[in-house]
Amino acid sequence: MPFKKSLKKIQKNHQEAYQALRVIKQHYPHLKTFTHDEILRYYHVSSLGMLQTHIQRIQKRALQEHHSKQKDDVCRCQDRYGTFKYLYTSLTLLKQQQAYWYEKEKITLKSYPCPYQKGWHLTQLG
């Protein structure tokens, strides 16, 4: 039954996304007591899926660094706590996130180009 199958896939994706949250809390103790919503806000993203992409990029980069000096698609930009910043490679997605946080929480996010990679970061004003 196709419906059941897709439901299973959704559940699996859901589990993987929660795994991403666990990884984040393990690596960044200052985020340990944060709720899921607070972590999303911290990274200026609107979904667990985006957080998952972020973690995967970081893990991939860590592997590459370990093996060789290959070109990677993740920058070294960190916030003041040493947390890697989310890299937006799509301007459309970036604008969506700015709109999302403004509408949901009245948070104004400023974008700036990443000095190392082709992409942008978001930062909170004030």
Ligand SMILES: [Zn+2]
């Ligand atoms: Zn950067």
